[in-house]
Each structure stands twice: as structure tokens, then as C-alpha cells.
Amino acid sequence: MSDIKPKLRSQQWFNNPDNQEMTALYLERYLNYGLTRHELQSGKPIIGIAQTGSDLSPCNRHHIELSKRVRDGVIAAGGTVIEIPVHPIQETGKRPTAMLDRNLAYLSLVETLFGYPIDGVVLNIGCDKTTPALLMAAATVNIPAIALSVGPMLNGWFGGKRTGSGTIVWKAREMQAAGEIDDDGFMDMVASSTPSVGYCNSMGTATTMNSLAEGLGMQLPGSAAIPAPYRERGQISYETGLRIVDMVHEDLRPDRIMTREAFENAIVINSAIGGSTNAPIHLNGIAKHLGVALNNDDWQKLGHRVPLLVNLQPAGEYLGEDYHRAGGVPAVIGELLAAGLLPHPDVLTANGKTIAENCQDCRSTNTDVIKQVTAPLVDAAGFINLKGNLFDSAIMKTSVISQEFRRRYLSDPANPNCFEGRAIVFDGPEHFHRGIDDPSLNIDENCVLIMRGAGPIGYPGGAEVVNMRPPSYLLTKGITSLPCLGDGRQSGTSGSPSILNASPEAADGGGLGLVQTGDIIRIDLNACTADMLVEPAELERRRAALGTRPFTPDSQTPWQELFREKVRPFSEGMTLDGAHEYQDIARKHM
Numbered sequence: 380m381s382d383i384k385p386k387l388r389s390q391q392w393f394n395n396p397d398n399q400e401m402t403a404l405y406l407e408r409y410l411n412y413g414l415t416r417h418e419l420q421s422g423k424p425i426i427g428i429a430q431t432g433s434d435l436s437p438c439n440r441h442h443i444e445l446s447k448r449v450r451d452g453v454i455a456a457g458g459t460v461i462e463i464p465v466h467p468i469q470e471t472g473k474r475p476t477a478m479l480d481r482n483l484a485y486l487s488l489v490e491t492l493f494g495y496p497i498d499g500v501v502l503n504i505g506c507d508k509t510t511p512a513l514l515m516a517a518a519t520v521n522i523p524a525i526a527l528s529v530g531p532m533l534n535g536w537f538g539g540k541r542t543g544s545g546t547i548v549w550k551a552r553e554m555q556a557a558g559e560i561d562d563d564g565f566m567d568m569v570a571s572s573t574p575s576v577g578y579c580n581s582m583g584t585a586t587t588m589n590s591l592a593e594g595l596g597m598q599l600p601g602s603a604a605i606p607a608p609y610r611e612r613g614q615i616s617y618e619t620g621l622r623i624v625d626m627v628h629e630d631l632r633p634d635r636i637m638t639r640e641a642f643e644n645a646i647v648i649n650s651a652i653g654g655s656t657n658a659p660i661h662l663n664g665i666a667k668h669l670g671v672a673l674n675n676d677d678w679q680k681l682g683h684r685v686p687l688l689v690n691l692q693p694a695g696e697y698l699g700e701d702y703h704r705a706g707g708v709p710a711v712i713g714e715l716l717a718a719g720l721l722p723h724p725d726v727l728t729a730n731g732k733t734i735a736e737n738c739q740d741c742r743s744t745n746t747d748v749i750k751q752v753t754a755p756l757v758d759a760a761g762f763i764n765l766k767g768n769l770f771d772s773a774i775m776k777t778s779v780i781s782q783e784f785r786r787r788y789l790s791d792p793a794n795p796n797c798f799e800g801r802a803i804v805f806d807g808p809e810h811f812h813r814g815i816d817d818p819s820l821n822i823d824e825n826c827v828l829i830m831r832g833a834g835p836i837g838y839p840g841g842a843e844v845v846n847m848r849p850p851s852y853l854l855t856k857g858i859t860s861l862p863c864l865g866d867g868r869q870s871g872t873s874g875s876p877s878i879l880n881a882s883p884e885a886a887d888g889g890g891l892g893l894v895q896t897g898d899i900i901r902i903d904l905n906a907c908t909a910d911m912l913v914e915p916a917e918l919e920r921r922r923a924a925l926g927t928r929p930f931t932p933d934s935q936t937p938w939q940e941l942f943r944e945k946v947r948p949f950s951e952g953m954t955l956d957g958a959h960e961y962q963d964i965a966r967k968h969m
């Protein structure tokens with residue numbers, strides 16, 4: 380063939396004059412379902428579609444349809460498509476937790492992108508962990524890549540009110556308990572929150588991570604928030620297919636887009652949208668695979684003071700369709716740019732323009748849904764990073780602390796933002812459910828509930844269990860929340876003011892493993908510290924008494940065991956030990 384473009388890595392497989400035998404063997408198998416030699420040998424970029432949609436992954440299932448439009452775009456731009464199955468991740472369906480599979484999907488996609496003739500890839504993102512898994516893989520392999528959201532579900536409605544997926548179940552439970560709805564009403568109300576294909580319509584981890592994939596520059600501007608069934612969703616899929624072919628010709632790779640500056644922007648955007656506490660885990664993880672240093676101190680320093688602009692459930696009122704109509708991610712970025720709050724306006728994005736070029740003229744078209752910086756929902760919406768003898772790092776979203784909670788715990792004039800409480804320690808969620816209503820624990824409003832054995836090793840992948848309800852007898856007295864801290868996570872759809880993602884976890888030698896029920900815990904939100912007031916000698920004695928593998932039940936599957944041996948703490952992105960040493964591998968091994 381005359382018009383070979385030798386820079387395409389796929390031509391090593393399909394058009395290698397030094398090894399005709401292997402070329403023939405590679406070729407014949409991809410011809411056998413109808414591809415032609417012209418499509419594989421004429422220098423057309425081979426574009427992978429990393430397909431996360433399947434019957435097992437309902438949130439992403441609509442990608443099966445959208446990929447047809449991506450394919451049309453790729454072909455129109457002169458490329459050839461090879462669809463790539465990705466290990467399924469379904470947030471609500473996977474036991475023990477979908478988080479366990481983030482690194483498995485990452486590993487398998489790295490092998491696929493590296494080991495097969497792929498020149499560029501469209502990353503089909505959506506449900507919570509699919510976004511970080513695919514961005515991490517693209518970061519490691521570092522071939523031209525663009526993300527495509529499946530889009531959120533339509534708004535849920537019940538009795539004339541919006542019902543948000545992932546968030547309505549708590550409200551429905553309360554109504555059922557109060558006798559306002561029966562068992563069928565409970566099911567109907569919960570099901571009303573998921574009226575169509577797409578990812579969760581509330582501001583949980585899915586909307587967070589899809590918005591941040593756009594904020595990082597890895598999606599076409601305006602694409603994260605388009606609801607899955609809207610016609611624009613199909614249209615942006617076509618545009619994404621067109622664009623990835625150009626990205627291959629331009630050799631525009633993830634490491635030129637996802638720079639340290641892009642991550643700093645994303646931290647600011649996360650605060651402005653009211654993003655999930657899972658975001659630091661995922662962004663720290665993606666950054667690590669690019670060799671970009673990013674830690675929880677950065678999140679406090681860059682994100683804590685940024686105002687909350689997006690009024691979505693669970694913190695606010697609205698849902699995904701409203702977010703899109705008010706302007707979506709470009710409007711949020713436009714508002715931040717206008718106020719001078721986006722630190723790096725000149726970073727490059729997937730469409731070849733800077734984030735400022737894409738968004739500087741975008742503004743909220745409904746300031747009830749996307750607020751302006753001058754009248755935000757909350758002033759300081761980001762996270763603080765706590766430290767002490769309980770852990771080296773743990774995240775807290777101070778903006779969700781209620782007035783009642785502030786009055787009860789944080790209003791001592793001598794010591795504002797500081798409190799002490801008696802520890803009640805639970806070893807995992809099962810222990811909590813058995814123990815919380817046990818009267819012999821004497822839990823009162825001066826207690827701090829502690830959850831351990833719920834981190835990446837203790838509960839492989841980490842459980843979303845740190846927000847714990849008070850005992851029933853306190854609930855009936857009107858005490859609806861107690862201070863909680865732990866080494867697990869919290870659902871992005873829960874708004875509790877917990878201290879979570881504690882690293883290192885109890886199962887990894889963290890101080891949480893030494894705390895005992897009855898110890899006094901001191902939390903200081905000014906100094907950002909959390910400590911157990913126990914003598915160092917006593918702590919040493921307790922440490923010596925721990926077994927070899929504390930807080931780690933037996934693994935149930937081979938992957939759980941491999942994961943436990945290799946996983947790094949939440950604060951380091953829950954990545955696999957050593958994986959970050961493999962970077963830019965497609966180029967290194969041309």
C-alpha cells in the first residue's frame with residue numbers, strides 16, 4: 380500500500396514488511412468477519428471503543444446504542460472501529476463492592492489497549508467506577524483517548540416531586556416507617572428515581588466523575604451532562620467519533636491533557652459541583668498513573684474554600700436534566716472563570732482548544748440550578764484533610780455539617796470547631812448493625828462512632844459504610860446524627876459530615892486499629908486533627924497485641940486476595956502497588 384502512515388502502531392500488526400508471515404496471520408483473523416484489507420492496511424487509524432455497556436451494567440447499557448453513532452463518526456473521519464469489551468462494573472449490583480473491580484477493569488483494559496492493534500480509543504464512561512478505571516488505563520498506555528459519557532437518566536418524579544436515584548431510598552424508608560406509604564409504595568417510589576437509561580441523575584459519584592472527566596479536558600465540552608435519551612447524546616457521540624480520529628493524527632495523548640494543572644482545575648470544579656468524597660480517591664489514582672503528584676493536602680489547599688454552585692440532590696433540589704438545561708459543566712467552568720477561580724484557564728482539552736476557549740462565554744442559564752459565584756449555595760464546599768494518631772489522612776466535607784450538629788459539638792466558645800467524645804468502635808458493617816442498638820454500649824450524644832475494617836484491604840475495595848445512624852433510642856429523642864469516622868468510604872449520594880477514607884486503614888497498620896471503645900477522641904477542625912487521647916506506651920502495647928493480619932477476613936475470590944496483597948491506601952488513589960511504574964507504555968514499546 381502506498382499511503383501507509385508509519386506512526387500508526389496498528390501497522391506493526393497489519394502492515395509489517397519485515398514480517399509478512401505475522402502480518403498475514405494478524406490480518407486474516409480480522410478479515411474473517413468482513414473487514415477488508417483496505418480498512419486495516421491503508422493507514423486508517425484503528426479506533427477502539429472501550430465498551431462498558433452490557434446487560435450486567437444497566438447504567439452504561441445505553442452505550443451499546445451510542446457506540447453506533449461513535450462508529451459512524453469514526454468512519455466518516457476516515458478511521459476503522461474495533462469494539463473492545465471491558466470488564467463489567469455495576470455500582471449497585473456487584474458484591475462485595477464495585478470499587479474492588481475498578482483496578483481489575485483498569486488492568487484488563489491496559490492489557491487490551493497495549494496488546495492489540497489500537498491507535499486511539501473512545502472511553503465509554505458512566506457508572507461510578509467505570510470513569511476512573513478507563514481514565515487510569517488510558518493514562519498508563521497513553522495512546523490518544525477521549526471519554527464519552529453515557530449521560531444521566533431523565534429526572535425521576537413521584538407525587539409531583541423530583542426523586543433522585545441513589546438518594547430517594549432513604550426518604551422512602553422514612554415514609555414507609557411513618558406509615559405514609561406501604562411496601563408497594565416504597566418500591567414504586569424508589570423505582571421512580573430511575574425512569575430511563577443512563578447513570579444516576581443525582582450528584583453522586585457518577586455525575587461527579589463524568590463532570591470531572593470533562594473538567595480534566597478528556598471529553599468534548601458540554602458532553603458530560605446531556606441526559607442519556609436526549610438527541611444531543613447521539614449527536615455528541617458522533618462528534619466524539621469524528622474527533623478521536625483527528626486526535627490520532629495530531630498524536631494528542633492523555634499526558635498532554637491530564638497535567639498537574641488540569642488536576643488542579645478539576646479539584647476546584649469538584650467543589651463547585653458539590654462532588655463526591657470518592658473523587659479524591661479516583662483523581663489521586665488517575666494522577667498517579669500519569670506520574671503527576673497529587674494528594675489530599677492539595678484537595679484542602681485548592682478546593683476547600685471554593686463555593687458550591689450546583690444545586691443538585693442530595694445536597695440541593697434538582698437533578699440531571701436541570702443541570703444540563705442550566706448549562707452543565709461548561710456553565711460551571713464559565714462562572715468560575717469569570718470570577719477568576721479556575722487556576723489554569725490555558726490547559727489543553729480533547730478538542731484541541733483550551734478550557735478557557737471552550738467555556739469562557741458559557742454562563743448559567745438558570746441560576747436556581749447553577750448558582751453564580753456571588754450567590755453560591757455554600758461558601759466553602761471542598762474537603763479538609765485531617766491527620767493525627769488515628770490516621771495520616773482522612774477527608775471531611777465540612778459544608779454538610781448541619782446547624783444542629785454545629786450547635787451541639789462545635790460551639791464551645793473556648794474551643795470553637797473542636798470537640799471530644801467517647802469512642803464506640805465497630806469492626807465492619809456487620810458488627811455495626813448487630814451492635815448499634817445494644818443498650819449495654821451506653822451510646823449517648825457525647826460519643827464518636829468509629830468504623831474500621833472497612834478500607835481497601837479490610838473489606839476488599841472499601842465499603843461505603845462510614846456514615847452510621849445513632850441508636851434508635853437517640854433517634855426518638857431527636858438526635859439524628861453522631862460524629863462518625865472510619866477507614867471506609869461513604870456513598871456519593873449521602874450527605875453526612877463523616878471523617879472518612881482514613882489512610883492507612885486499620886488492616887494496614889493504621890492507628891484506627893489501636894482505638895478501643897471508651898477511649899476519648901479529640902477532633903479539631905481548625906487544626907485539622909483527629910486523635911485518640913491514649914498514652915504512646917499504651918498504644919505500643921496494643922499494637923504488639925494485634926495479630927499478623929488484623930481486620931482482614933478471608934478472601935472469597937482469587938482477585939480479592941491479589942488485590943489485598945497489592946493495594947495502596949485510599950489517600951494514594953487505591954492503586955496497585957508498582958503499577959504506576961508502567962507509563963507511556965505504547966510509545967516506549969513501539
Ligand code: FES
Nearest residue numbers: 438470506579585
Ligand atoms: Fe451506576 Fe449510579 S449506580 S451510575
Ligand code: MG
Nearest residue numbers: 470584870871
Ligand atoms: Mg457509590
